[in-house]
Amino acid sequence: MSFDWIGAATQKELDHFKAVCNQLLSHTYVVRTLYKPGEGRVNNPDYVFISAHFEEIQDYLALLDWDLRKDDLNGYFYVINTDEANRCNLNKKETAILLAIRMIYEENMERLGLEQDAICTVRDVLEKVVTDYAILPAKPNMDEVKRALTTLDNHCVIQRIEGRYNQGSCKFAILPTILSVVSSEKLNVIVSTLRKEDNDEEAEKNSAD
Template identity: 75%
Template sequence: MNFDFINGATAKELEQFKSVCNQLLSRTYVVRTLYRPGKGRVNNPDYTFLSLHYEAVREYLGLLDWDLRRDDLNGYFYVLNTDEANRCNLNKKETAILLALRMIYDENQERLGLEQDAICTVRDVLEKVVTDYAILPAKPNMDEVKRALTLLENHSIVQRIDGKFNQSSCKFSILPTVLAAVSGEKLNDVVSVLRKEKDVDEETEEDLVD
């Protein structure tokens, strides 16, 4: 590893270096802008730091078997474990909510502003999951919705703007990181699987009734 940055960095730069690395390892993504109450979208200083010191951070994380990647067009950095370890595993309902977020993001892409995030409500997500695309046979309860959205917020897929995740009126932004979390190909494949499972569940219920 080239230690030129480490050797020449100020104490403040080293602190931010450690902070950014820990953020990537714990949250997966670092986005270009963040929502701040009363200010709206503001520039993320950690994203700026990564833009300036990409190679130094990339080399360091590479020693730990993490590959740092960037999407300059959509405005985020993210890491992948080269050994395919430390993956975040979602249950069926969490997966369905993530897929709904990707669908909503796709539908809004033409209207997105410079921040590249799509604004929606919990109600919008549940309509996608149960009504519009019928990924799940029934609406998840609000505790399950809250757990799923909190998990996704912890990994910088969404960011809450107003309200609480267990309220249907809760407003939040879907960040462009959802594009890396769910590729277009994966979206179609997983939706097909969930719909097949839903059909099987419904057939089983009909058999039990008969």
């Protein structure tokens, strides 16, 4: 790693450097645009900074066993741990909610604009989970829904626009980062697996009765 830029950087630049590194390590993604109440989508200054100093940030994070990657087409940076450590593990219901969100994004891809965000509500997600695709046999309670959506928000997969995540009317944006979280191929495989598990559980329950 070359420390030439760091040695010549101003204190403001160094502070921004540390801030974006911590953001990547804490939240996995940095997206090109952010939603601001009253303004809509605005450019993210952290994304601009990483674009300008990509190699320096990539080299620094590599010392910590993190690989910085970028998706120019969809507008985000993200990190992957090269030792496959520090992964975010989701339980079955959280995984089902993630898959429902990925399905909604997939259905809206042809209609997405340049910002590439799909807007939906918590109610839309729950209908997808239980009714449209029957990933789960029953609707999760709203505390579980809030916990799952908050986790995804913390990792820049979604961003809340209005309301609260424990309300069916809550509106949020599905960010294009969802594409690297769950690929189309993985989506189909996981949905089939979850459905099979539920069918097996139901069959065992019926046989026990």
